[in-house]
Amino acid sequence: MPDSGGVEPVDASPQEPQVQVFAVPPQKGAGPSEIVEGFLEALTSDDPHFSTARKYLTKEAAAAWDPERSTTVLADGPNTDSTRTRTDPDGGGYVYALSGRMIAKVDAQHAYVSEQRSYAAAVHLVRQGGDEWRIDVPPDGIVLGQSDFERLYLPVDKYYFASSSSSDGEPQSAAPMVADPVYVRKRIDPVTQAVRSLLDGPTNWLRQVVTSPFPSGTELKKGTKSLSPDDQNRLVVPLNERANGVEPDRCAKMAAQLFFTLQDLTPAGIEQVELRRADGGKLCALDADQAEASAPNRSLSGADYQYFIDDKHRLVRMPKNDDEVEPVPGPLGNGERQLRSAAVSRAEDRAAGVSNDGRSLHVGSLLSDESLEKTQVRSRAKQENDRLSKPSWDGRGDLWVADRDPENHRLLWLSQGGGKPVEVKVAGLEDARINAVRVSADGVRVALLVEKDGKTELKIGRVERQGTSEDPEVSVVELTPGAPQMEEVAAMAWAGGSRLVVAGKEAGGVQQLQYVQSDGSVVQGSTLPALTGVTDIAASEDERLPLVARSEEDGIVRLPPGANWKPVVKGGTSPVYPG
Structure with missing residues (x-):
């Protein structure tokens, strides 16, 4: 610390609040x-292409190693x-054992896959160019601690x-948009x-139930190195020849995909996305209002009301x-039938009650x-x-509910909320019982x-629909852990x-509230204020609306x-938002 001298202003960017880590090349000898x-420290740096990390490898290993x-x-x-470091019996090299407790892997598609197990790998070193040690067998890809992963x-x-x-295979105008989480x-x-x-x-994981209007083989125009919005928050995206002939309606959907994907990646958001042909000509441009029109389920208008069952079972x-509470119009609010739980359609024109x-x-x-x-x-x-269980409406207007009968536990689906219930096939549950069901707004997750052996876990499944309108088949496949860090989950809702x-609570811990991604990763800084004894919770896709819970x-x-x-009423159960 200096003890003399003047005070000078220092420019600091508000967009770079965290310390950057710069890789250091290997020292001679x-x-x-x-x-x-x-090498392991270089993997935690902000080096774009891991060029410094490659300097710790032999020339052959550096050329073959794929950090992506x-x-x-x-x-x-x-x-x-x-203690496991040893001289290599095959030629004077060294083998170092890497170990740790693995929690996930991000694959080549940037998808986060929860994987709870022990990790062990070997790093082999040899002498290169005389006396310099270098790694000739590096670990597969990148290996990081959780804190470094969250930082990077x-x-x-x-x-x-x-x-x-x-x-003709094109997405229908009313087809909902589906979020596909990745890490960059x-x-x-x-x-x-x-x-x-x-x-x-x-x-x-999502490929079977979604589609993209981008023609197969579409990439950024050759030579495009970086994309960034201009000073008016407009982003120009040059595409290769595969996109040259797309029709205006299809191009609008392509731009909508980009608009919503990029909306939260810049401090001021994106005001407009413009797609260009390989020759530089304009394909189409899309602003916020037009993007909402292309993807109506992405609207942030939010629900008009929050709902729950009061102490009179209405x-x-x-x-x-x-905080003013009133019975809903119609038979579910007039006390004609006492209820224990309910779900409100996303259009807020119908409700289902148990x-x-x-x-x-x-x-x-x-x-x-109208009569109930x-x-x-x-x-x-x-x-x-x-x-x-409490029912749930999906974004297509279909209704879901679980029967928790120990003798015949099953998941049921009702087309448009009526007709003959269809038993949903759920792969991978074995003897487990479904205690609660919530369907995403897009209807595909x-x-x-799921309760098994006295513990309740959160599972996320993909919804697949087959058959005909007269004989539909609905199944839930490829269940993945939704909150692998929690030993017991009491309540959940899409947000x-x-x-x-x-x-939920971790092993040996107390109940806590937090946001998680559907891929099982934890949203950074997502722990919410404590609330004792949460048994039910409701959330909106609109982040501006409050959470509602039952304690x-x-x-x-x-x-x-x-x-x-903030307390609302002492007597009440089953809080819900539309969905």
């Missing part, structure tokens, strides 16, 4: 352990186990269209990385920013006093808590609370395109953005 440690192949994320490493990588939602298609390097031109990832197509509602004994499911209007319709869903479970809010101690409470939990 460095020993094997210094080479290994230096995968990123392994460790909770407590990577550690170099010095940024979650991004790519957007595609749900695969309901017209006869935070400081290495994330806009260009996100565009390239979008053009490469959806991740393998469905009631609250305005967005008001009877107070949990045996039956009813559907009624929220716009008129009793569906064909019945539970025969002996205990009330083993009967029907479902969040399930965005690929985000959920979860109430055993405080009843129905709300959490406005940037505030703390």
